[in-house]
Amino acid sequence: MIPDGDLAKFMDYSIQLGHQQFAAAGLIDPGPSRPPYLEAPNNYIAGARECGQRWAILQREFGAAPAAPQAANADLFISTDPDKQIEETTSMTTTTKTLAQFDTELAAMSLRGQWVYDAMLERLIGGPNSAGKPHLWRWDAVSPKLMEMLDVMSESFTARRNVSFINPAPEVGSTTQTILMGMQVTKPGETAWAHRHPISALRFVIEGDEKLYTVVNGEPLVMETNDLVLTPTWTWHDHHNESDKVGIWLDVLDVPLVAKLGQMAYEPLGEVTQEVIRPEQFPSARANPIRPQWEQPARQVVPYRYAWRDVEQQLQRFAAVAGCPHDGIALEYANPATGGPTLPTLRCAVQSLPPGFAGKPKRKTSSAVFYVVEGEGTTMVGDIELKWGPRDVFSIPSWAWYEHRNNSSGSRAVLFSVTDAPVLEAVGLYREEAGK
Numbered sequence: 001m002i003p004d005g006d007l008a009k010f011m012d013y014s015i016q017l018g019h020q021q022f023a024a025a026g027l028i029d030p031g032p033s034r035p036p037y038l039e040a041p042n043n044y045i046a047g048a049r050e051c052g053q054r055w056a057i058l059q060r061e062f063g064a065a066p067a068a069p070q071a072a073n074a075d076l077f078i079s080t081d082p083d084k085q086i087e088e089t090t091s092m093t094t095t096t097k098t099l100a101q102f103d104t105e106l107a108a109m110s111l112r113g114q115w116v117y118d119a120m121l122e123r124l125i126g127g128p129n130s131a132g133k134p135h136l137w138r139w140d141a142v143s144p145k146l147m148e149m150l151d152v153m154s155e156s157f158t159a160r161r162n163v164s165f166i167n168p169a170p171e172v173g174s175t176t177q178t179i180l181m182g183m184q185v186t187k188p189g190e191t192a193w194a195h196r197h198p199i200s201a202l203r204f205v206i207e208g209d210e211k212l213y214t215v216v217n218g219e220p221l222v223m224e225t226n227d228l229v230l231t232p233t234w235t236w237h238d239h240h241n242e243s244d245k246v247g248i249w250l251d252v253l254d255v256p257l258v259a260k261l262g263q264m265a266y267e268p269l270g271e272v273t274q275e276v277i278r279p280e281q282f283p284s285a286r287a288n289p290i291r292p293q294w295e296q297p298a299r300q301v302v303p304y305r306y307a308w309r310d311v312e313q314q315l316q317r318f319a320a321v322a323g324c325p326h327d328g329i330a331l332e333y334a335n336p337a338t339g340g341p342t343l344p345t346l347r348c349a350v351q352s353l354p355p356g357f358a359g360k361p362k363r364k365t366s367s368a369v370f371y372v373v374e375g376e377g378t379t380m381v382g383d384i385e386l387k388w389g390p391r392d393v394f395s396i397p398s399w400a401w402y403e404h405r406n407n408s409s410g411s412r413a414v415l416f417s418v419t420d421a422p423v424l425e426a427v428g429l430y431r432e433e434a435g436k
């Protein structure tokens with residue numbers, strides 16, 4: 001056993017030596033919990049090593065010693081150089097092994113030293129790094145493939161024909177790291193069978209009709225051109241095209257996010273269509289600002305249609321205002337029940353860029369997908385130019401600087417967009433930065 005007085009003296013010596021070595025290097029001693037990217041000076045490491053050697057001598061002289069004093073300074077004794085021989089004082093005797101050997105031993109025990117992330121931490125300085133690449137998919141290239149899909153894809157498991165927009169950065173695997181955007185087509189007379197899933201989805205209609213509709217939890221939502229309809233998480237939904245023309249819409253889903261959270265599931269109804277409930281039972285009527293007083297309004301799961309005629313009316317109301325210097329006259333699709341984001345994971349917006357609009361640069365920690373409702377313009381994302389026209393779609397990665405421009409001096413440009421901002425806001429990670 002170490003006599004009480006000697007242990008206290010040794011600990012005091014160890015701490016003082018560390019402070020002296022750090023001060024000699026001209027640095028303020030940040031203590032044992034220093035930022036991992038801040039490399040300790042060599043003489044400080046040497047001092048720590050000297051402490052370890054003295055600790056080993058103390059052990060040999062007095063026998064077994066308690067582990068706690070070593071653990072307090074344990075990170076000082078490990079070099080981040082995997083090939084460097086290190087003196088390790090994590091056992092009762094001093095041993096020599098490489099960090100790589102130590103890492104291998106930990107891995108065999110399903111453990112991992114935090115130092116393996118040091119290189120990653122260096123790359124994150126100034127982050128977050130943008131996930132994926134900005135990319136534009138032109139309508140004149142995509143549209144023929146949608147029509148071909150009608151022939152080559154006669155019928156799928158769920159009677160749906162959808163093509164997804166995949167970010168060119170292979171590590172993303174979807175449109176952005178949290179959002180999957182696609183386009184779906186239906187032939188006249190077709191029905192896409194009823195099913196539900198934890199994934200939340202929304203449809204922005206490209207080619208609509210009053211006889212094109214989606215039934216969501218028993219409520220039929222008409223899909224006319226430029227309408228937006230919501231199919232929130234776990235809502236039953238089936239699509240019907242009772243018109244005499246092909247129906248096309250934009251699908252936007254939170255698939256990547258739900259998958260990363262390990263919440264993917266799927267449930268077919270077992271019938272092609274679900275029963276349509278009576279109008280007075282419509283969930284959207286119960287989430288309306290004028291709603292039944294005898295029951296709690298629905299909150300999260302509200303099927304809803306935002307008719308374009310209402311959106312256009314709002315755009316006209318605000319047409320004369322200056323709007324936002326970065327995003328123009330940007331209007332949000334608020335959730336009808338909460339007044340908050342459109343869906344818990346996705347926020348939709350429509351923005352009108354006045355003729356000649358040249359937006360100031362901005363970046364946000366959210367990622368976004370865009371659909372061009374009308375007009376022609378250019379969005380610069382970093383040094384990448386995305387020159388867009390009607391029905392093109394494009395993506396802006398997280399934390400990437402962007403600038404929107406309307407290339408017309410006589411007509412407005414209108415963009416519909418979806419972001420993952422609600423998720424980031426919920427966990428305190430949403431930030432924006434304005435440029436000049």
Ligand SMILES: [Fe+2]
Nearest residue numbers: 195196197237
């Ligand atoms: Fe679905």
